[in-house]
Amino acid sequence: MVFKKWIRLSIVAIATILVFSGCGKKEDPNTIVFWNPLTGDDGAYMDNMVKAYNKTEPEFPVKSVVTSDMYTKIYTVLNSKKDVPDLTLIHADRVPGFVKADMLEPMTEVLKEKKEINAENYLPQAWNAGTVGDVQFTVPLDIHSSAMYYNKDLLKKYSAEHFLDDNVVTFDEMMSLKGKLDDGDYLVNNALLSWVILAEVINLGGDIQKDGQPAVNTPEMKQTLESIKKIVDAGLMTPNGEDGYLMFQSGNVLFSTDGTWTSTAHDEVDGLNYGVTNIYAFSPDKFTNRASSHMFSMLKNEARTDEKEKGIADFLEYVRENSIEWAKAGQIVASKEVVESPEFKNYKQSYFTSNQKELDSLHIFTYEYYPYIQEALDTYGLDIIYGDTTIDEGLTTMQKFVEDKIAEGDTSKEK
DSSP, rough: HHHHHHHHHHHHHHHHHHHHHHOOOOOOOTTTEEEEOOOOOOHHHHHHHHHHHHOOOOSOEEEEETTTTHHHHHHHHHHHHHHHHHHHHEEEEGGHHHHHTOEEEEEEEHHHHHHHGGGBBBBBHHHHEEEETEEOEEEEEEEEBBBBBEEEHHHHHHHHHGGGGTSBBBHHHHHHTOOOOOTTTTEEEOTTHHHHHHHHHTTTTTTTTTTTTEEOOHHHHHHHHHHHHHHHHTTOOTTTTSSSSHHHHHOOOOOOOOOOGGGGHHTTTTOOOEEEOOOOBBBTOOOOOEEEEEEEEEEEOTOOOOHHHHHHHHHHHHHHHHTTHHHTTTTTTTTTHHHHHHGGGGGGGGGGHHHHHHHHHEEEEEOOHHHHHHHHHHHHHHHHTTTTSSSHHHHHHHHHHHHHHHHHHOSOOOO
């Protein structure tokens, strides 16, 4: 017993030493500490880019740190003014709120240092999402978008290949298959449903805000939910609670509304004969693919030197020229030098940059309170379309949900 107690105490003592020695460890002042939220497979591709850059032996090498719950940690370090990273990768919808809270350093000096980092050399939606007023606060890495994958074999089986003649599958075309599918087969799944809903609202000429106030309970949102619910009521959408994404990969779903990045997973499924197109729409005359962007940013940090800022500029210029590696993650690279290269055409997401109409379909939301609206849709959207709550009740609930979140945010920086 005494021996076991000694072992336990020794373990605790060693652990304590390790913890405190870790806390005392200082970063190399010449290292660019780079936080990103890439906890999935895409994190490996970012690591590859960072390693390739560091092999060029820059004066300021980059240390990539994958940070789960990154946004909470950002508020923590900014409040304490300790351990603030030199560079961060944030989502486009965070930019307006961060700027309003005076959390971001403008990219002004970076742009002066590297003249090729400019609006003309990036996809416009991605670049513009980082512009607030006349100031550029971010440099974009990518556009990651909704996509709709289709099973070529099932389309042929159900004589639905003509749905793709104009590259837009409409609600009417989808409803034409009501009652015509075999048991166990479904027309479409509910993957990334909130993104689909947002795209349809834009298709109808609506928006998610009016005069800076959140606009969830709107005629356009109601029509969108009614139209998707008709697909559910017709038995054409995968059942609530079942993994429609996996059902698509298993060959039982014609259309999967997931993201550009999931093409990498679909490619690994033996026998899955699939293609990619736009999210379904009311009319081929107007189609939208909800999108966002991963954006390089610099949090306010008095410890960041001018020399290190030049080092950041060197890294961002390297990424601008060498981010074809990021295409391997299924992302639409923001750099025109990469996205317009012959090599990029080998990736399925190049479909969305193949012509101007496709590029114009990529819609990035930059409304300050967008995260709350998506959270509301993620929380209540499935209940509404599957009939667990009425559409009118759901719209009222979502509107209040967002307004309450905004009210809470007025008294707390934790968003």
